Amino acid sequence: MRSAVFSFFRFFHAVSGRRCVGSTFRSFFLPLSPSAARAFLLAALFMLPGLGGCGLLAKGGDAGPQAADAQQAETGGEADPAWQGTPIPYTLRIEVRDKSSDENGLEGKMKDASQLAQLAKEPPDSLLALERRARADTESALKLLHSQCYYDGKASFSLDEAVSPVRVTLLLEPGPRYSLGRADVRYDPAPEVPESFKNRSRETGFWGLERETLPPPSFPPVLPGVTVGRPVTADAMLAAVEALPERLRREGYPLAKVADARYSLNHEARTLNADILVRPGPPALMGTIRVQGAKEVNAEYLQRLTPWTPGEEPWDSELLEDYANTLRGLGLFRSVEAAPAEADLEKSGGEGGAAVLPADITVAEAPFRSISGSARYDTDTGLGLEGAWEHRNLFHNGEKLTVTAPLATEIQGIKAAFEKPAFLVREQRLLASASALREDTSAYRKMAGNASAGLDRRLARQWWGGISLFVESGSLKDNENSEHPYGVVSPRANLRRDSRNNVLNPSSGSEVEIKLTPFTGFYQESFSAMAGSVAASVYYAPLRDKAGRPDDRLVLAGRVEGGAMAGSALRNIPSSMRYYAGGAGSVRGYAYQALGPRDNEDDPLGGRSYQIVNLEARFKITENIGLVPFLDGGMVYTDEFPRIIGDMDWGAGLGLRYYTPIGPVRLDVAAPLRRIDGDPPVQVYISIGQSF
Template sequence: MRRQCCSSAFTTRWGELPAERCRQSKEHNDTAVYFSRRSGVQAPCQTLWLWARTRGMRRLLFSCHPAAAPLVAILRPLAAALSLCLMGLTPGCSLFQGGRDDLDAGLAPALQGEPVPYVTHIRVEEPIPGFEDGRTPTEADLRTRMSQNSQLIQLEKQAPDSLLGLERRARLDQKTGVSLLHSLGYYEGQATFTVDDTTRPVTVTLTLIPGRRYLVGRVTILYRPRPVVPPSFLHRTREVGLFFKRREALPDPVFPHALDKVRPGDPATAAPILDAVAALPLTLRGEGYPLARVASARYTLDCRERRLNADIVVDPGPAAVMDGIAVSGAPHVHDSYLRRLIPWREGQPWDDKLVARYREILQQLGLFNTVDVKAAGLKSAVPLAVAEDATGRPLPVLPPSPAGPGNNAAPDDDTVLRSEPVGSMSAPSGTEGKAAAAAKPDDTAADTVVEIPADRQPVTLPVDVAVREAAFRTVGASMRYATDVGFGVQGSWEHRNLFGNGENLKIKLPIAQDLQGIRADFIKPAFGRADQKLLLGTALEREKTDAYTKRAASAYAGLDRRLSPYWWAESRIYAEDGTLRENRQNNRYRFLSFNLGLRRDTRNNALNPTSGTRLALTVAPISGFYHGAFSALAA
């Protein structure tokens, strides 16, 4: 074996080294044999390995003529790198594929491909007392939340291929544990893990060390620029009442200087703080400031007092009143029809709730696949950049800090948790992560620049409506069985935008063993007013049973009006005329009814409700003729 490592082919190819120079010590030859032992053959890389260890190679790499020193200084690292690459690419070479047998046995569980089953234990090192207010998590709460966000537990049935892979999962869980503790107010919290590979399955223990909990300290909310309240936004009233209308006063715009449901002394939990910060502009958007946004938010730790301080800057944007709509993407639906459905009056202070209600109205029409309703952008040449709060004092600027909440070490005495525009405080995926994502910077009006008039008059803001039309026609067919009419089929045809104003015409053709006919129903939305529908319908039918044969024609006309978000009223006149053949005699009949209905519907979805109720009351006085005049009352 030692002779083969210096074959004539090798010496002929390289030429610089004679064969006898390759006959080195037994230590060198044994090393060459070891690196080919796993392949079972004498690999060419053995020769390259021994050649690199010969005195000739060392003389070539480390000694040279003084005149060639600069060139050799460049070639030395290149030659070494080339030797390593050749040994790695040569077939059968095991230099980079393993080690000695004892080393193979020690590293096999870590480097080889056998799955490593394991179990995970989560423990809390420092006991946490539970309180009746429910705001302080217990040890069981921490373990539950960590289990919900742990990769070790979620992937426990998918064993890693090595101990290194298992340790990688544990390190990720260690970071998640620190983020979880920070999100619950334990900003000095740490997480550690141990891997016990002497047990089968391997035991992984993740330890959470909460430390002292931080509380909410100072909360400063500043408005930049100073909000401008137009006179038309003050002393407003609105009409309320279902049957007995009255006017009630509306509150003037309010600019809160405290977070909702977050008070100093409360636990510094990420979710409620971020939710309260995200709600600040939402309140203003319902009071006439549609472009309000959180410009920045900084969270600073006071480690001496163990307090979390928050400095929030809100850009209220200009005061605005609502204007008309600008529709795009609806070439077959008339803009005039969509304007009649607007739930606001042009010129009233902006209210995001009305925009959301209009979006819901458009979605319920069945005419559009997608609906996007939002405030149109405004631009002018003179931006406002007043760096002051509501009292005119300069805004404080917090110093930046390289420290952050994601570190496993305890924070310094005064650590700025967030010195950039509003982002999420430390929180893992799950409930806290969703709340953190909800408080990302609000870019609704980030590029909008508005000049406020000197007389404090609000700007007029139109509403952009972007839609994508759906198919207006539907053809259907069905088979059914009923005990009164037997087997039957029914075909239907529907058009949901007959004349371009959302008119709905539906024609049904039922054919059964005992019943045949045709029926048409027509609905005209926004008839006379936006919340009122015109209802028309007619039908022809023939019904044949063992007792009688009926031929009839019927028609109806009515109105359906929405009285409030949950109440509707309906009135309908129904007439029917036909003949009944009984005992071989034809008897004519006709009747007229006036239906009055009132219903309350709080369902969240009419077709597939998951919450809410539906209550309906109908009264129908009837008058007609059949073997003489008659009258009745149906309810």
């Protein structure tokens, strides 16, 4: 609401025609010369302390001692509350005279802007101070009424001192609501539209194999975003005016701006009229980037990341901002600023067609090396630690090398991962990894080394795909067999769609990923199999904030996952490559890998198929604290395909979240709905990040 009142200041005088208080004072002093006026003011200032000391003027809004004594004598020994220094508690009632007008929420908006409402727990020291608050609220009420198109509105207040606490009534009389009579837009000079702007297209679809035809730039004579004949609030009008040049800056006119905006009222017709003057500026094409501040990062690498071909596409401010956001996401810079090189366009003038306009990119490099650590605790697996070292600019082209060392009950070792962005093409990454690990779980014990290499590519907006080759060799012992050497070769492919608004703490959007993993190798004998999995998660915020945007005070989150493996008997598949469920990452309330078939020793056997369901309601109690009731379900099967939504074990619990800039710290307490013999009745999980 305060933004609505603030926005109204920006065209208040043009609409209302009223003179400000300052102009009234200037009129009062007009008969005096400037020097005489200054002398008069100085004399008045010197006299004020004397007036206060003799009782004619009180300090701080209270009466002097003589005035207080006089008041006390007149009231039979009791001082008038208007002059008392004790707090005056009060209640506030906001009344809108025309109830039909309150469809626009005037009462609620007034409460948000009211000093009386905001300071209700800090009562004033006198009735005079209370009256000052009320008078300030009437001024705010008038600004509110005007900002909501009630330009004939009135506001008043009354104090009922006969009751305790004092009853304050703030009355709003909106009157008729004005509508928009005219919103004309004039362009000066008349905009040039080059031929290259009239036949525009852009790549769409997977791999950019399709092209979408774009309309030529438009110059509407009536302001878009508002409707003539309907009321338009101050916020809506200002937003529409500010959006007009931004629209032109996305369509090839980087210097477009509003040169003048005039507003007037027609009281007879009860309309608001607007006349907008726009300077479109010369047309331009997207040019090369000019980088300043990059010392260790190669400018050629930053040039490869630009999502446009220089000299071919009309200027698009949104495209430039997307590029700046890409640079911010690299982890290489503390700050990134992007702007058109306006001086170059002014020199070229754009005559004979569109000029090619460079973009100035100013960056401040951040440290490229970092050391980090993380910790987790689960009832079933105990304490887990991990340290990491990372270099984000290994060969000066944004190459990232990350080395991690997990140390936990079930896994120890070292991992290394390498990423080269913009490999061959802008939207493609080269990925490679290697690790040497020892794993010791209830299902198996393994010592092995592995390596993988592959490509990951953005296929379209929100779509990614990847291929890789994975190899692993080592020794493996499960609960049914003695230790044997084994080896695996696995080409892999995945397809992913991600529309989440935040990777660490999403409140809207969804993610879907499909994986295909054929593999072959030897264990006790040769084996080959085909594995595949599908995982999907969705996030929905049912509440809305005052601006109508999704409110993360409540987020409903759900996830389903399933996988299948065919082509080989379960006994021939190495136990480390089978499916498992149970624990923090799948079904909370059950021990790690506890769900599914068991061997003769009642240890987890693993399976060839699985399914998992996770449901959460994420409530934010404060800005940093949240509660999350959840329900998890899942099962592992020896069959090749899972039994959809059948024969599943479920766990339920309650989680606590502490939200930080790097993601929430998570504490979950869960209990199994069907307890497995020997397992604890409750499982506790502590880690960083949402569960999914």
